[in-house]
Amino acid sequence: MHLAFIVDPLDRLKPHKDSSIAMMREAARRGHEVHAILRDSLCWRAGEVTAVATALELPAADGIWYRERAAGRRLLTDFDAVLMRQDPPFDFEYITATWLLERAATAGARIYNAPGAIRDHNEKLAITEFPEFTAPTLVTRAAGELDAFIGELGDVILKPLDGMGGSSIFRVRRDDPNRNVIVETLTNLGSRTVMAQRYLPEISRGDKRILLIDGQPVPYCLARIPKAGESRGNLAAGGSGVAQPLSARDREIAAALGPILAARGLLLVGLDVIGDCLTEINVTSPTCFVEITEQTGCDVAALFIDALERKVRSEEAG
Incomplete structure (x- = not known):
């Protein structure tokens, strides 16, 4: 397949922990062609959405994790799949990108997560649809x-x-x-x-990131445990990540939300759960692939590319 990843500038990504890079590496290992797109290169003209796409080689070493082969403006419909992996902030430019990507999808581009679904699921407010699981x-x-x-x-x-x-x-x-x-x-x-x-005092045991891939939960979550004196478990705020099997309550929440969110075009979702309570539904650029894989041996990137391949084959056949 020819895959395009809409990501932040490549030199800002951290190869030792970045989930998008883990996806790219797994795709390249299987022989798929990997391209990178920066959001600011998206362009609509005369009914067509294009972007500057850079073909990548992906060496195994972390020191130089990519080499650029060629770059040029391409139709998004040229790719078998386009993966929207741009980090927030979810500002007006992000919303504009979802509008442009929707136009590309209307023309036949396969985009994951679906741009309209990204736009419609504010990562904080989305939990209000499921009050039975929230604090x-x-x-x-x-x-x-x-x-x-x-x-x-x-x-x-x-x-x-x-x-x-x-x-x-x-x-x-x-x-x-x-x-x-x-x-x-x-x-x-x-x-x-x-x-x-x-x-929720259960935050002391971690803010759990539960990954849903095409509606199905990865069997392990990453509990992000706050550092001393903190009430935030986010890794960016200094928390430490500990992978652990899903609890019965985690599975209950995943089973209830997974099919609903997958049906809306959300191929990858990150649920945040503290104790028994759902706190966020992450749809823009869910992470924690690398930490879960390193600590458990469960290859999350492989599970994701498996699902992506199935999805593309299904849509091609349908």
């Missing part, structure tokens, strides 16, 4: 509502709806002297909507 949650920009929620529950996590990697996440207790200023700052004085959730 007590509030979404608002009204300071009075947030104040009452904090007062009622006593210990709350506040976070913006467009953050990633644990950025701008605050734990606020009822008696926190900075409570008002935190609310004012996060809501930008009431002009920005945020999410509040009951603090």
